[in-house]
Amino acid sequence: MAITAFLTDSTLCIGCKACEVACKEWNEIGDDGFEWSGFSYDNTCKLGASTWRHVKFVEHTPEPGLGGNAPELGSWSFSSDVCKHCERAGCLEACPTGALVRTEFGGVFLQPDVCNGCGYCVVACPFGVVERNRDDGRAFKCTFCYDRQKAGLEPACAKTCPTESIRFGEIGELRRAAGERMAALIERGMKDAAFYDASNTSVGGTHAMFIVRGDPRTYNLPPSPQVPTVFLKRAWRSSALAALVVLGGTIAAFLADGSRRRC
Amino acid sequence: MFEEETSKAPRLEPTAAVEVPAAGSPVPSTPSERRLLEIRREAEETGTVAGKGFRPPGAPFPTASPETGYYRIPLLHEPPWTWEIPLYFFVGGAAGAAAVVGSIARYTGARPELVRDARWIAAAGSILSPALLVSDLGKPMRFLNMLRVFKAQSPMSVGAWTLVGFSLGSSAAVFAQLLVDRYGPSFPVRLIEHAGQAMSLAFGLPFSNYTGVLIGATVIPAWNENVDELPFYFGMSGLSSAVALLELMGHHKSRALDVLGLGAALFGCWELLRTEGRNRPAQEPLKHGLSGALTRLGGALSGPLPAAMRLVSLFKGTDRSWTWRKAAAFTSLAGALLTRIAWVHAGHVSARDWRLPLETL
Numbered sequence: 001m002a003i004t005a006f007l008t009d010s011t012l013c014i015g016c017k018a019c020e021v022a023c024k025e026w027n028e029i030g031d032d033g034f035e036w037s038g039f040s041y042d043n044t045c046k047l048g049a050s051t052w053r054h055v056k057f058v059e060h061t062p063e064p065g066l067g068g069n070a071p072e073l074g075s076w077s078f079s080s081d082v083c084k085h086c087e088r089a090g091c092l093e094a095c096p097t098g099a100l101v102r103t104e105f106g107g108v109f110l111q112p113d114v115c116n117g118c119g120y121c122v123v124a125c126p127f128g129v130v131e132r133n134r135d136d137g138r139a140f141k142c143t144f145c146y147d148r149q150k151a152g153l154e155p156a157c158a159k160t161c162p163t164e165s166i167r168f169g170e171i172g173e174l175r176r177a178a179g180e181r182m183a184a185l186i187e188r189g190m191k192d193a194a195f196y197d198a199s200n201t202s203v204g205g206t207h208a209m210f211i212v213r214g215d216p217r218t219y220n221l222p223p224s225p226q227v228p229t230v231f232l233k234r235a236w237r238s239s240a241l242a243a244l245v246v247l248g249g250t251i252a253a254f255l256a257d258g259s260r261r262r263c
Numbered sequence: 264m265f266e267e268e269t270s271k272a273p274r275l276e277p278t279a280a281v282e283v284p285a286a287g288s289p290v291p292s293t294p295s296e297r298r299l300l301e302i303r304r305e306a307e308e309t310g311t312v313a314g315k316g317f318r319p320p321g322a323p324f325p326t327a328s329p330e331t332g333y334y335r336i337p338l339l340h341e342p343p344w345t346w347e348i349p350l351y352f353f354v355g356g357a358a359g360a361a362a363v364v365g366s367i368a369r370y371t372g373a374r375p376e377l378v379r380d381a382r383w384i385a386a387a388g389s390i391l392s393p394a395l396l397v398s399d400l401g402k403p404m405r406f407l408n409m410l411r412v413f414k415a416q417s418p419m420s421v422g423a424w425t426l427v428g429f430s431l432g433s434s435a436a437v438f439a440q441l442l443v444d445r446y447g448p449s450f451p452v453r454l455i456e457h458a459g460q461a462m463s464l465a466f467g468l469p470f471s472n473y474t475g476v477l478i479g480a481t482v483i484p485a486w487n488e489n490v491d492e493l494p495f496y497f498g499m500s501g502l503s504s505a506v507a508l509l510e511l512m513g514h515h516k517s518r519a520l521d522v523l524g525l526g527a528a529l530f531g532c533w534e535l536l537r538t539e540g541r542n543r544p545a546q547e548p549l550k551h552g553l554s555g556a557l558t559r560l561g562g563a564l565s566g567p568l569p570a571a572m573r574l575v576s577l578f579k580g581t582d583r584s585w586t587w588r589k590a591a592a593f594t595s596l597a598g599a600l601l602t603r604i605a606w607v608h609a610g611h612v613s614a615r616d617w618r619l620p621l622e623t624l
Contacts, residue, residue: 247468
């Protein structure tokens with residue numbers, strides 16, 4: 001089975017939010033509330049239990065003049081965010097029930113019938129993707145359209161994207177495509193184009209890769225996402241040491257207490 | 264209908280009668296609204312406005328940039344846990360440590376009453392703990408999914424299984440205790456008692472501090488920043504709670520408990536100093552704001568205060584001494600509970616800090 005991935009190219013995104021709608025329709029996700037955020041045209045703000053695709057509306061100031069930008073104008077970039085489907089996924093490693101699994105396509109799938117709503121994956125995701133549904137109690141996130149992939153279809157968001165900003169395919173092929181696209185963008189003068197897949201971090205790369213203009217931090221793509229499993233060794237060492245101290249201290253205290261037999 | 268609309272239209276014209284509120288009508292309280300009113304009045308009277316405008320509420324508006332991230336929207340989600348979880352951390356810590364104290368007391372031949380009470384605390388905690396967890400999950404049957412698999416790399420899974428082992432062990436020990444108290448010792452009862460005691464010791468040790476691992480090994484900056492100490496903090500805090508509970512149950516003549524209580528309180532002093540002495544950005548929720556105040560109060564109640572009270576009690580007569588020890592016991596219990604609440608609250612504040620995930624390691 002081919003290992004698949006997303007390549008989301010923000011230089012092609014027109015901010016139509018068709019991916020958000022297609023995702024909601026296919027996966028039958030409820031609304032996110034109807035509130036104005038005041039942040040450009042973005043009112044969902046971040047990924048969550050009911051937002052598995054999220055189009056960011058990034059008003060920023062990239063290097064003027066590059067890629068056809070008039071120097072006096074700010075830039076309006078769009079980028080469709082999604083679960084990163086990490087190579088080493090914090091949520092998957094933290095899940096105590098085995099609800100989160102790695103599929104044959106390389107994605108991270110949350111089985112809703114197994115999830116018990118402990119919420120530990122929420123604090124284990126370095127990208128702030130998975131979230132507990134308030135009403136239901138269980139956690140939800142992008143399924144990488146596991147059901148569609150099983151049937152040989154591409155995920156709903158990629159299928160519906162009118163500009164092919166969201167590309168779906170075999171991960172190696174997409175990496176090559178990303179390299180070619182990056183070279184093309186830079187050749188056209190967009191020297192600030194950046195490729196993001198977190199492969200140089202403890203996350204070990206993602207199955208959702210991004211091409212953005214400027215610093216990825218502008219898009220809330222963290223420069224050093226950490227899979228929390230890296231803290232385990234230190235944590236358990238401290239736990240063992242604390243247990244030893246408590247045990248030793250208690251033994252010493254009771255042995256030294258000469259009065260123990262008297263009263 | 265339409266005519267009615269147009270007849271109201273003149274109200275929108277900038278007439279002084281409408282724009283400037285008459286005496287007695289409410290005056291806008293915010294400075295920006297007051298300034299807006301002044302500008303309108305000035306424009307009405309002089310036809311021009313000389314001074315500066317006003318800063319709209321919430322300005323300067325967030326922008327997307329490498330420094331501010333995406334409109335300062337926090338990347339991470341806050342911990343989704345309800346109020347039961349910090350309480351569970353407290354109960355579990357006390358119960359686990361009580362099992363350790365009870366077991367050691369049993370093996371070193373301390374007073375049987377002390378052993379019995381310690382077993383009761385452990386058993387009560389081992390029943391209360393899953394109740395709190397189940398309550399957080401919403402649907403009781405969901406807790407069973409926790410026991411589908413064992414995953415060593417998931418502290419939540421390790422903790423769930425530790426809780427099961429601890430519950431079985433401490434329930435068996437307290438069950439044997441009941442039988443001994445009612446019917447006197449016999450071989451099968453002794454067997455259950457020893458097995459239960461050994462099990463509650465073996466599982467009680469990790470159970471008293473694994474919650475530090477649980478929150479330490481996460482992406483929440485304030486927690487993983489302190490991953491080397493959190494299990495220690497929680498373990499020692501659990502010990503001081505167990506000692507305090509036993510003392511309040513009437514074992515205030517036990518010197519061993521006094522020594523353990525003093526030791527845990529002195530550790531609390533060190534913990535307080537360590538938290539105060541760190542200045543990394545991720546440490547901020549533990550030092551500023553409500554979560555900082557809670558952390559400091561919890562630290563003072565767990566460390567310096569009970570330590571001082573216990574030291575004072577050493578130099579008092581029997582009656583006065585007990586008063587001071589009792590105060591120390593109450594103080595440490597409050598400190599232990601408050602510390603857990605403070606750490607969980609600090610995690611929430613930390614997750615809301617949009618700056619931290621933008622840092623490069």
